Amino acid sequence: MELLDFLKSHLGEGFLPLTTTFEAMKTFTCNFREVEEMALKHDILPLRYKRNQKTISTGEQYRLFHSTVLIIGCGGLGGFVSEMLTRIGVGNLILCDGDVFEEHNMNRQNFSSPKTLGCFKAEVLKEKLEEINPALHVRSITTFFDPKTDENLIKEADVVVDALDNPDLKCLLARLCYDKQKPFVHGAIAGYSSQFSTSALLEPLYSQKGDGVEKKVGNPSFTVCFAASIQSTEVVKLLLGKPHLQAPLMGDLWDYELILL
Structure with a gap:
């Protein structure tokens, strides 16, 4: 029996359950990602994506599976964006951050805990994300992004996510992506x-040079999660060719306002 026939004959209510995936891996000596690709390619939706179904078609799920997103910065925004994209089914992530987890990160940064203090953020995220979705491929880079030497990373990605905390570097990254016509999603809190x-x-959003204002007013966890949700939505829209932000958006969780500039 071929793999595809096996999958079709072992569905549960029309979906591919994990039990069938694991059994197929043993029977056909293949890995998790190969099974999921075969399923999606032939319009079979893994059960893990059932609740995506009314929003994302199986064909679009397959497109996400073959997409690559570069996330620069694996702290507050980057940690939550990476998990959201992992759970919705993006198949390839490149994570770039030379920083390690510190105690003051624990109020807001995904996967930061007493056990991960001192560990590279990109490596921790890689381990945790591939545990969440075994079909995911993550490349972790434990050096800080350098616009002068890391242009190839941008070329590899379908979308680039700005999860940096340095305004000057954010502006340089945005200009690099703009010049290369690479889709780019900016976020800051x-x-x-x-x-x-x-x-x-x-540059229009950062008229003043220097450190970001977040060092003066703080970084609460709920603002991070909110901002990461907006960024993740924009990434998925870009990957699927759907309408996206055409002007800067400002969010205020104190007064519950969203304002397009």
């Missing part, structure tokens, strides 16, 4: 506030 833009230059 400070206190109860957040801002976003898609595939645009950032």
Whole structure:
């Protein structure tokens, strides 16, 4: 029996359950990713994506599976964006961050815990994300992004996510992506506030040089999660060719406002 025939004959209510995937791996000596690709390619939806179904078609799920997203910065925003993209089914992530987890990260950064203190953020995320979705391929880079030497990373990606905390570097990354016509999703938070833009230059949002204002007003966990949700939505829209932000968006969780500039 061929793999595809096996999958079709072992569905549960029309979906591919994990038990069938694991059994197929043993029977046909293949890995988890190969089984999931075979299923999606032939319009079979893994059960893990059942609740995506009314929003994302099986064909679009297959497109996400073959997409690559570069996330630069694996702290607050990057940690939650990476998990959201993992759970929705993006198949390839490149994580770039030379930083390690520290105690002051634990109020807001995904997967930071007493056990991960001192560990590279990119490596911790890789381990945790591939545990969540065994079909995912993650490449972790434990050095800080350098616009002068890391242009190849941008070329490999379908979408680039800005999860940096340095305004000057954010602007350089945005310009690099803009010049290369690479889809780019910007996000930043400070206190109860957040801002976003898609595939645009950032100098208009950062008229003043120096450290970001978040160091003065703090980084609460709920603002991080909110901002990461907006960024993740924009990434998925870009990957699937759907309408996305055409102007900067500002969010205020104190007054519950979203304002397009």
